[in-house]
Amino acid sequence: MPKKAPIEKDVSAEEKIKEAARKLFTTKGYAATKTRDIAQEAGINLALLNYYFRSKEKLFHIIRAESLHKIGLEIVRIIYETDTSLEEKIKKLVAYYTETLMKEPDLPLFVLTEIRNNPEQLVDTIGIRDKVMNSVLMQQIMQGVMSGKLRPIHPVHFIINTISLTVFPFVAGPMLKLVANLNDDSFAALTTERKELVPEWIMMIMSQPEKK
Protein backbone atom coordinates (compact mmCIF):
# COMPACT_ATOMS: atom_id res chain seq x y z
CA MET A 1 0.00 0.00 0.00
CA PRO A 2 1.38 3.41 -0.85
CA LYS A 3 2.47 5.53 2.05
CA LYS A 4 1.92 9.22 2.51
CA ALA A 5 4.89 11.53 2.17
CA PRO A 6 7.24 10.97 5.10
CA ILE A 7 7.86 13.59 7.74
CA GLU A 8 11.21 15.24 7.20
CA LYS A 9 13.92 13.76 9.29
CA ASP A 10 16.79 12.22 7.42
CA VAL A 11 16.99 13.95 4.05
CA SER A 12 19.87 11.86 2.80
CA ALA A 13 18.01 9.96 0.07
CA GLU A 14 15.71 12.84 -0.76
CA GLU A 15 18.64 15.20 -1.05
CA LYS A 16 20.60 12.75 -3.19
CA ILE A 17 17.66 12.61 -5.61
CA LYS A 18 17.38 16.37 -5.76
CA GLU A 19 21.10 16.74 -6.36
CA ALA A 20 21.03 14.22 -9.19
CA ALA A 21 17.92 15.82 -10.64
CA ARG A 22 19.48 19.26 -10.49
CA LYS A 23 22.56 18.09 -12.31
CA LEU A 24 20.68 16.28 -15.06
CA PHE A 25 17.84 18.76 -15.57
CA THR A 26 20.34 21.61 -15.69
CA THR A 27 22.66 20.04 -18.22
CA LYS A 28 20.24 18.02 -20.35
CA GLY A 29 16.87 19.70 -19.94
CA TYR A 30 13.55 18.29 -18.81
CA ALA A 31 12.62 16.08 -21.74
CA ALA A 32 16.05 14.54 -22.21
CA THR A 33 16.32 13.64 -18.54
CA LYS A 34 14.76 10.27 -17.75
CA THR A 35 13.56 9.37 -14.29
CA ARG A 36 15.71 6.25 -14.47
CA ASP A 37 18.77 8.41 -15.16
CA ILE A 38 18.03 10.44 -12.06
CA ALA A 39 17.57 7.32 -9.97
CA GLN A 40 20.83 5.85 -11.20
CA GLU A 41 22.74 9.10 -10.72
CA ALA A 42 21.36 9.32 -7.20
CA GLY A 43 22.10 5.67 -6.51
CA ILE A 44 18.54 4.87 -5.51
CA ASN A 45 15.63 2.89 -6.84
CA LEU A 46 13.27 4.38 -9.38
CA ALA A 47 10.18 3.96 -7.22
CA LEU A 48 11.78 6.04 -4.52
CA LEU A 49 11.73 9.07 -6.75
CA ASN A 50 7.99 8.89 -7.15
CA TYR A 51 7.58 8.06 -3.49
CA TYR A 52 9.33 11.27 -2.44
CA PHE A 53 8.30 13.63 -5.21
CA ARG A 54 5.09 12.15 -6.64
CA SER A 55 6.17 12.72 -10.23
CA LYS A 56 8.99 13.81 -12.50
CA GLU A 57 7.18 17.06 -13.13
CA LYS A 58 6.84 17.95 -9.45
CA LEU A 59 10.51 17.23 -8.89
CA PHE A 60 11.34 19.43 -11.84
CA HIS A 61 9.29 22.33 -10.51
CA ILE A 62 11.21 22.16 -7.24
CA ILE A 63 14.59 22.17 -8.98
CA ARG A 64 13.55 24.98 -11.29
CA ALA A 65 12.29 27.16 -8.46
CA GLU A 66 15.52 26.65 -6.54
CA SER A 67 17.59 27.54 -9.59
CA LEU A 68 15.63 30.71 -10.14
CA HIS A 69 15.94 31.71 -6.52
CA LYS A 70 19.65 31.04 -6.55
CA ILE A 71 20.03 33.57 -9.33
CA GLY A 72 17.37 36.04 -8.26
CA LEU A 73 17.56 36.55 -4.51
CA GLU A 74 21.00 38.07 -4.16
CA ILE A 75 20.41 40.31 -7.15
CA VAL A 76 17.32 41.83 -5.60
CA ARG A 77 19.19 42.39 -2.35
CA ILE A 78 21.96 44.26 -4.14
CA ILE A 79 19.82 46.46 -6.36
CA TYR A 80 17.78 47.62 -3.36
CA GLU A 81 20.77 48.71 -1.28
CA THR A 82 20.42 52.34 -0.26
CA ASP A 83 23.94 52.93 0.98
CA THR A 84 25.97 52.01 -2.11
CA SER A 85 26.66 54.01 -5.25
CA LEU A 86 25.62 52.98 -8.72
CA GLU A 87 29.17 51.94 -9.54
CA GLU A 88 29.48 49.89 -6.38
CA LYS A 89 26.25 48.08 -7.15
CA ILE A 90 27.44 47.22 -10.63
CA LYS A 91 30.69 45.89 -9.25
CA LYS A 92 28.83 43.77 -6.71
CA LEU A 93 26.43 42.41 -9.30
CA VAL A 94 29.17 41.48 -11.73
CA ALA A 95 31.24 39.90 -8.98
CA TYR A 96 28.31 37.91 -7.62
CA TYR A 97 27.20 36.61 -11.01
CA THR A 98 30.74 35.78 -12.06
CA GLU A 99 31.52 33.83 -8.92
CA THR A 100 28.21 32.00 -8.93
CA LEU A 101 28.47 31.04 -12.58
CA MET A 102 32.08 29.94 -12.33
CA LYS A 103 30.79 27.31 -9.91
CA GLU A 104 27.65 26.51 -11.92
CA PRO A 105 28.26 27.46 -15.55
CA ASP A 106 25.23 25.56 -16.82
CA LEU A 107 22.78 27.51 -14.71
CA PRO A 108 22.07 30.45 -17.05
CA LEU A 109 21.34 28.37 -20.14
CA PHE A 110 18.93 26.30 -18.06
CA VAL A 111 17.23 29.31 -16.53
CA LEU A 112 16.97 31.18 -19.82
CA THR A 113 15.54 28.15 -21.60
CA GLU A 114 12.99 27.66 -18.86
CA ILE A 115 11.95 31.30 -18.85
CA ARG A 116 11.47 31.15 -22.60
CA ASN A 117 9.46 27.94 -22.39
CA ASN A 118 7.25 29.17 -19.62
CA PRO A 119 7.48 32.92 -19.11
CA GLU A 120 4.09 33.49 -17.55
CA GLN A 121 4.34 30.81 -14.91
CA LEU A 122 7.68 32.17 -13.80
CA VAL A 123 6.35 35.64 -13.18
CA ASP A 124 4.27 34.04 -10.46
CA THR A 125 7.02 31.77 -9.17
CA ILE A 126 9.51 34.55 -8.58
CA GLY A 127 7.36 37.65 -8.83
CA ILE A 128 10.13 39.51 -10.57
CA ARG A 129 7.95 41.83 -12.59
CA ASP A 130 8.74 45.46 -11.76
CA LYS A 131 11.20 44.41 -9.03
CA VAL A 132 14.07 45.55 -11.21
CA MET A 133 12.41 48.65 -12.59
CA ASN A 134 11.41 49.91 -9.13
CA SER A 135 14.82 49.26 -7.57
CA VAL A 136 17.19 51.76 -6.04
CA LEU A 137 19.64 50.88 -8.81
CA MET A 138 17.14 51.97 -11.42
CA GLN A 139 16.44 55.20 -9.52
CA GLN A 140 20.15 55.92 -9.42
CA ILE A 141 20.43 55.39 -13.15
CA MET A 142 17.47 57.65 -13.90
CA GLN A 143 18.82 60.26 -11.56
CA GLY A 144 22.20 60.10 -13.30
CA VAL A 145 20.54 60.60 -16.65
CA MET A 146 18.49 63.55 -15.36
CA SER A 147 21.50 65.26 -13.88
CA GLY A 148 23.47 64.86 -17.08
CA LYS A 149 26.12 62.63 -15.55
CA LEU A 150 24.94 59.65 -17.59
CA ARG A 151 24.14 59.43 -21.28
CA PRO A 152 20.47 59.87 -22.15
CA ILE A 153 19.76 56.24 -22.99
CA HIS A 154 16.87 54.01 -21.96
CA PRO A 155 17.80 52.50 -18.57
CA VAL A 156 16.93 49.06 -19.85
CA HIS A 157 20.01 49.20 -22.04
CA PHE A 158 22.17 49.37 -18.95
CA ILE A 159 20.47 46.34 -17.50
CA ILE A 160 20.90 44.48 -20.76
CA ASN A 161 24.53 45.50 -21.09
CA THR A 162 25.46 44.48 -17.57
CA ILE A 163 23.80 41.09 -17.79
CA SER A 164 25.06 40.52 -21.33
CA LEU A 165 28.71 41.24 -20.62
CA THR A 166 28.62 39.25 -17.39
CA VAL A 167 26.44 36.24 -18.15
CA PHE A 168 26.86 35.64 -21.86
CA PRO A 169 30.48 34.44 -21.60
CA PHE A 170 29.14 31.52 -19.59
CA VAL A 171 26.21 30.84 -21.87
CA ALA A 172 28.55 30.85 -24.83
CA GLY A 173 31.48 29.32 -22.96
CA PRO A 174 31.74 26.12 -25.01
CA MET A 175 31.48 28.10 -28.25
CA LEU A 176 34.08 30.62 -27.15
CA LYS A 177 36.46 27.86 -26.17
CA LEU A 178 36.10 26.49 -29.68
CA VAL A 179 36.49 29.66 -31.71
CA ALA A 180 39.33 31.01 -29.58
CA ASN A 181 40.95 27.66 -28.87
CA LEU A 182 40.88 28.15 -25.11
CA ASN A 183 41.31 25.45 -22.52
CA ASP A 184 39.42 25.53 -19.24
CA ASP A 185 42.19 27.36 -17.42
CA SER A 186 42.58 30.19 -19.90
CA PHE A 187 38.81 30.54 -20.07
CA ALA A 188 38.66 30.81 -16.28
CA ALA A 189 41.43 33.41 -16.41
CA LEU A 190 39.44 35.44 -18.91
CA THR A 191 36.26 35.40 -16.84
CA THR A 192 38.24 36.39 -13.77
CA GLU A 193 39.71 39.32 -15.69
CA ARG A 194 36.23 40.35 -16.70
CA LYS A 195 35.19 40.71 -13.07
CA GLU A 196 37.31 43.86 -13.07
CA LEU A 197 36.85 44.91 -16.67
CA VAL A 198 33.09 44.68 -17.11
CA PRO A 199 32.23 47.29 -14.42
CA GLU A 200 34.78 49.63 -15.97
CA TRP A 201 33.27 49.12 -19.39
CA ILE A 202 29.74 49.61 -18.13
CA MET A 203 30.66 52.91 -16.51
CA MET A 204 32.51 53.91 -19.67
CA ILE A 205 29.43 53.21 -21.77
CA MET A 206 27.06 54.94 -19.41
CA SER A 207 29.05 58.02 -18.45
CA GLN A 208 28.51 61.30 -20.22
CA PRO A 209 31.88 62.54 -21.47
CA GLU A 210 32.63 65.97 -20.03
CA LYS A 211 32.12 68.88 -22.35
CA LYS A 212 35.25 70.87 -23.13
Place this chain on the structure above:
Amino acid sequence: MPKKAPIEKDVSAEEKIKEAARKLFTTKGYAATKTRDIAQEAGINLALLNYYFRSKEKLFHIIRAESLHKIGLEIVRIIYETDTSLEEKIKKLVAYYTETLMKEPDLPLFVLTEIRNNPEQLVDTIGIRDKVMNSVLMQQIMQGVMSGKLRPIHPVHFIINTISLTVFPFVAGPMLKLVANLNDDSFAALTTERKELVPEWIMMIMSQPEKK
Protein backbone atom coordinates in the same frame (compact mmCIF):
# COMPACT_ATOMS: atom_id res chain seq x y z
CA MET B 1 8.77 -3.07 -49.88
CA PRO B 2 10.64 0.02 -48.75
CA LYS B 3 11.95 2.27 -51.44
CA LYS B 4 15.38 3.81 -51.61
CA ALA B 5 15.68 7.54 -51.08
CA PRO B 6 14.06 9.33 -54.00
CA ILE B 7 15.98 11.41 -56.46
CA GLU B 8 15.45 15.08 -55.76
CA LYS B 9 12.80 16.61 -57.92
CA ASP B 10 9.77 17.95 -56.11
CA VAL B 11 10.91 18.98 -52.65
CA SER B 12 7.50 20.11 -51.49
CA ALA B 13 6.82 17.43 -48.89
CA GLU B 14 10.45 17.07 -47.96
CA GLU B 15 10.75 20.81 -47.46
CA LYS B 16 7.57 20.93 -45.41
CA ILE B 17 9.01 18.32 -43.07
CA LYS B 18 12.28 20.19 -42.74
CA GLU B 19 10.48 23.43 -42.03
CA ALA B 20 8.33 21.83 -39.35
CA ALA B 21 11.36 20.10 -37.87
CA ARG B 22 13.32 23.33 -37.83
CA LYS B 23 10.56 25.13 -36.00
CA LEU B 24 10.05 22.43 -33.39
CA PHE B 25 13.68 21.45 -32.82
CA THR B 26 14.62 25.11 -32.50
CA THR B 27 11.94 26.03 -30.01
CA LYS B 28 11.57 22.81 -28.02
CA GLY B 29 14.87 20.99 -28.42
CA TYR B 30 15.62 17.51 -29.69
CA ALA B 31 14.24 15.36 -26.89
CA ALA B 32 11.01 17.31 -26.42
CA THR B 33 10.22 17.21 -30.13
CA LYS B 34 8.33 14.05 -31.10
CA THR B 35 8.37 12.71 -34.62
CA ARG B 36 4.58 12.73 -34.56
CA ASP B 37 4.62 16.44 -33.73
CA ILE B 38 6.82 17.11 -36.73
CA ALA B 39 4.57 15.08 -38.99
CA GLN B 40 1.47 16.88 -37.77
CA GLU B 41 3.09 20.31 -38.03
CA ALA B 42 4.17 19.47 -41.56
CA GLY B 43 0.76 18.04 -42.43
CA ILE B 44 2.16 14.71 -43.57
CA ASN B 45 2.10 11.13 -42.39
CA LEU B 46 4.58 9.92 -39.82
CA ALA B 47 6.04 7.23 -42.06
CA LEU B 48 6.96 9.84 -44.62
CA LEU B 49 9.41 11.39 -42.20
CA ASN B 50 11.36 8.19 -41.91
CA TYR B 51 11.02 7.57 -45.61
CA TYR B 52 12.72 10.86 -46.45
CA PHE B 53 15.17 11.19 -43.59
CA ARG B 54 15.69 7.64 -42.31
CA SER B 55 15.43 8.71 -38.66
CA LYS B 56 14.66 11.53 -36.30
CA GLU B 57 18.35 11.81 -35.52
CA LYS B 58 19.41 12.18 -39.16
CA LEU B 59 16.76 14.85 -39.69
CA PHE B 60 18.02 16.65 -36.62
CA HIS B 61 21.60 16.63 -37.85
CA ILE B 62 20.47 18.27 -41.08
CA ILE B 63 18.54 20.99 -39.27
CA ARG B 64 21.37 21.62 -36.85
CA ALA B 65 23.96 21.92 -39.60
CA GLU B 66 21.78 24.37 -41.50
CA SER B 67 21.24 26.46 -38.38
CA LEU B 68 24.95 26.61 -37.72
CA HIS B 69 25.70 27.59 -41.28
CA LYS B 70 23.05 30.28 -41.21
CA ILE B 71 24.83 31.88 -38.31
CA GLY B 72 28.39 31.12 -39.32
CA LEU B 73 28.80 31.75 -43.05
CA GLU B 74 28.11 35.47 -43.24
CA ILE B 75 30.21 36.12 -40.16
CA VAL B 76 33.25 34.50 -41.70
CA ARG B 77 32.74 36.51 -44.89
CA ILE B 78 32.65 39.78 -42.96
CA ILE B 79 35.61 39.16 -40.69
CA TYR B 80 37.81 38.27 -43.67
CA GLU B 81 37.06 41.44 -45.66
CA THR B 82 40.27 43.26 -46.52
CA ASP B 83 38.78 46.56 -47.63
CA THR B 84 36.78 47.55 -44.56
CA SER B 85 37.97 49.12 -41.32
CA LEU B 86 37.64 47.52 -37.90
CA GLU B 87 34.75 49.82 -37.06
CA GLU B 88 32.94 49.05 -40.31
CA LYS B 89 33.28 45.33 -39.68
CA ILE B 90 31.82 45.67 -36.22
CA LYS B 91 28.90 47.65 -37.60
CA LYS B 92 28.28 45.04 -40.27
CA LEU B 93 28.46 42.17 -37.79
CA VAL B 94 26.08 43.79 -35.34
CA ALA B 95 23.67 44.72 -38.13
CA TYR B 96 23.72 41.23 -39.64
CA TYR B 97 23.20 39.43 -36.34
CA THR B 98 20.49 41.83 -35.24
CA GLU B 99 18.52 41.50 -38.45
CA THR B 100 18.90 37.74 -38.59
CA LEU B 101 17.86 37.25 -34.99
CA MET B 102 14.93 39.60 -35.21
CA LYS B 103 13.56 37.16 -37.78
CA GLU B 104 14.62 34.05 -35.86
CA PRO B 105 14.96 34.94 -32.20
CA ASP B 106 15.09 31.30 -31.07
CA LEU B 107 18.13 30.49 -33.15
CA PRO B 108 20.90 31.46 -30.69
CA LEU B 109 19.51 29.54 -27.71
CA PHE B 110 19.23 26.49 -29.94
CA VAL B 111 22.72 26.86 -31.36
CA LEU B 112 24.32 27.55 -28.00
CA THR B 113 22.59 24.59 -26.40
CA GLU B 114 23.71 22.33 -29.21
CA ILE B 115 27.29 23.53 -29.08
CA ARG B 116 27.34 22.90 -25.37
CA ASN B 117 25.86 19.43 -25.76
CA ASN B 118 28.18 18.43 -28.53
CA PRO B 119 31.15 20.77 -28.86
CA GLU B 120 33.59 18.37 -30.46
CA GLN B 121 31.31 17.18 -33.21
CA LEU B 122 30.55 20.74 -34.19
CA VAL B 123 34.17 21.63 -34.67
CA ASP B 124 34.10 19.16 -37.53
CA THR B 125 30.71 20.22 -38.84
CA ILE B 126 31.60 23.85 -39.25
CA GLY B 127 35.38 23.81 -38.89
CA ILE B 128 35.29 27.08 -37.03
CA ARG B 129 38.38 26.51 -34.96
CA ASP B 130 40.95 29.25 -35.58
CA LYS B 131 38.77 30.81 -38.30
CA VAL B 132 38.00 33.72 -36.02
CA MET B 133 41.46 34.05 -34.53
CA ASN B 134 43.16 34.08 -37.96
CA SER B 135 40.74 36.58 -39.46
CA VAL B 136 41.49 40.03 -40.84
CA LEU B 137 39.30 41.42 -38.06
CA MET B 138 41.56 39.86 -35.46
CA GLN B 139 44.65 41.20 -37.23
CA GLN B 140 43.15 44.67 -37.22
CA ILE B 141 42.46 44.42 -33.49
CA MET B 142 45.97 43.25 -32.73
CA GLN B 143 47.44 45.95 -34.92
CA GLY B 144 45.32 48.55 -33.11
CA VAL B 145 46.59 47.31 -29.79
CA MET B 146 50.23 47.37 -31.00
CA SER B 147 49.96 50.91 -32.35
CA GLY B 148 48.41 52.11 -29.11
CA LYS B 149 45.11 53.09 -30.68
CA LEU B 150 43.29 50.37 -28.80
CA ARG B 151 43.49 49.43 -25.15
CA PRO B 152 45.90 46.59 -24.33
CA ILE B 153 43.30 43.94 -23.66
CA HIS B 154 43.14 40.33 -24.85
CA PRO B 155 41.44 40.40 -28.30
CA VAL B 156 39.08 37.65 -27.19
CA HIS B 157 37.40 40.16 -24.91
CA PHE B 158 36.39 42.19 -27.95
CA ILE B 159 34.88 39.14 -29.58
CA ILE B 160 33.04 38.26 -26.39
CA ASN B 161 31.80 41.81 -25.93
CA THR B 162 30.52 42.17 -29.47
CA ILE B 163 28.66 38.86 -29.44
CA SER B 164 27.39 39.42 -25.91
CA LEU B 165 25.93 42.86 -26.49
CA THR B 166 24.40 41.80 -29.81
CA VAL B 167 23.17 38.27 -29.24
CA PHE B 168 22.34 38.13 -25.55
CA PRO B 169 19.31 40.42 -25.76
CA PHE B 170 17.71 37.75 -27.95
CA VAL B 171 18.75 34.84 -25.76
CA ALA B 172 17.36 36.65 -22.75
CA GLY B 173 14.49 38.28 -24.63
CA PRO B 174 11.66 36.59 -22.71
CA MET B 175 13.35 37.34 -19.40
CA LEU B 176 13.97 40.97 -20.31
CA LYS B 177 10.39 41.41 -21.36
CA LEU B 178 9.37 40.17 -17.93
CA VAL B 179 11.72 42.20 -15.75
CA ALA B 180 11.26 45.40 -17.75
CA ASN B 181 7.59 44.90 -18.56
CA LEU B 182 8.13 45.25 -22.30
CA ASN B 183 5.73 44.19 -25.00
CA ASP B 184 6.95 42.83 -28.32
CA ASP B 185 6.93 46.23 -29.99
CA SER B 186 8.97 48.04 -27.39
CA PHE B 187 11.39 45.13 -27.29
CA ALA B 188 11.80 45.33 -31.06
CA ALA B 189 12.35 49.07 -30.75
CA LEU B 190 15.09 48.48 -28.21
CA THR B 191 16.91 45.94 -30.35
CA THR B 192 16.68 48.26 -33.33
CA GLU B 193 18.22 51.04 -31.26
CA ARG B 194 21.02 48.72 -30.27
CA LYS B 195 22.01 48.22 -33.91
CA GLU B 196 23.39 51.77 -33.72
CA LEU B 197 24.41 51.81 -30.09
CA VAL B 198 26.35 48.57 -29.75
CA PRO B 199 29.04 49.46 -32.33
CA GLU B 200 29.50 52.83 -30.62
CA TRP B 201 29.84 51.13 -27.26
CA ILE B 202 32.29 48.56 -28.58
CA MET B 203 34.52 51.28 -30.05
CA MET B 204 34.22 53.22 -26.80
CA ILE B 205 35.34 50.19 -24.80
CA MET B 206 38.18 49.35 -27.14
CA SER B 207 39.59 52.76 -27.94
CA GLN B 208 42.56 54.12 -26.04
CA PRO B 209 41.62 57.55 -24.68
CA GLU B 210 44.04 60.19 -25.95
CA LYS B 211 46.64 61.36 -23.49
CA LYS B 212 46.40 65.04 -22.56
Place this chain on the structure above:
DNA sequence: AAAAAATTTAATCAAATGATTAAATTTGGC
Protein backbone atom coordinates in the same frame (compact mmCIF):
# COMPACT_ATOMS: atom_id res chain seq x y z
C1' DA C 1 11.59 -6.67 21.91
C1' DA C 2 7.06 -5.92 19.78
C1' DA C 3 4.36 -2.88 17.11
C1' DA C 4 4.02 0.84 14.08
C1' DA C 5 5.84 3.83 10.88
C1' DA C 6 9.09 4.82 7.41
C1' DT C 7 12.02 3.40 3.74
C1' DT C 8 13.49 0.50 -0.07
C1' DT C 9 13.03 -2.85 -3.55
C1' DA C 10 11.68 -5.92 -7.71
C1' DA C 11 8.09 -6.61 -10.72
C1' DT C 12 4.75 -4.87 -13.56
C1' DC C 13 1.49 -1.67 -16.13
C1' DA C 14 -0.11 1.52 -19.58
C1' DA C 15 0.97 5.06 -22.56
C1' DA C 16 4.17 7.25 -25.56
C1' DT C 17 7.42 6.94 -29.06
C1' DG C 18 10.69 5.88 -32.96
C1' DA C 19 10.58 2.97 -36.59
C1' DT C 20 8.96 -0.55 -40.05
C1' DT C 21 5.94 -2.92 -43.13
C1' DA C 22 3.06 -3.81 -46.92
C1' DA C 23 -0.30 -2.11 -49.55
C1' DA C 24 -2.54 1.88 -52.05
C1' DT C 25 -2.19 5.92 -54.77
C1' DT C 26 0.01 9.31 -57.61
C1' DT C 27 3.37 10.90 -60.91
C1' DG C 28 6.31 11.01 -64.96
C1' DG C 29 8.36 8.88 -69.16
C1' DC C 30 7.30 6.44 -73.25
Place this chain on the structure above:
DNA sequence: GCCAAATTTAATCATTTGATTAAATTTTTT
Protein backbone atom coordinates in the same frame (compact mmCIF):
# COMPACT_ATOMS: atom_id res chain seq x y z
C1' DG D 1 -2.97 4.75 -71.86
C1' DC D 2 0.59 1.88 -69.71
C1' DC D 3 4.25 0.86 -66.81
C1' DA D 4 7.65 1.66 -63.45
C1' DA D 5 9.21 4.66 -60.13
C1' DA D 6 8.00 7.73 -56.62
C1' DT D 7 4.97 9.06 -53.02
C1' DT D 8 1.60 8.40 -49.37
C1' DT D 9 -1.02 5.93 -46.14
C1' DA D 10 -2.95 2.85 -42.19
C1' DA D 11 -1.59 -0.63 -39.30
C1' DT D 12 1.63 -2.60 -36.42
C1' DC D 13 6.03 -3.58 -33.70
C1' DA D 14 9.46 -3.19 -30.13
C1' DT D 15 11.40 -0.30 -26.89
C1' DT D 16 11.37 3.34 -23.74
C1' DT D 17 9.41 5.71 -20.10
C1' DG D 18 6.63 7.57 -16.17
C1' DA D 19 4.21 5.58 -12.74
C1' DT D 20 2.18 2.05 -9.54
C1' DT D 21 1.86 -1.97 -6.71
C1' DA D 22 2.69 -5.09 -3.12
C1' DA D 23 5.96 -7.04 -0.53
C1' DA D 24 10.43 -6.82 2.10
C1' DT D 25 13.50 -4.41 5.06
C1' DT D 26 14.91 -0.86 8.18
C1' DT D 27 14.04 2.57 11.64
C1' DT D 28 11.47 4.58 15.31
C1' DT D 29 8.37 4.45 19.12
C1' DT D 30 6.67 2.46 23.14
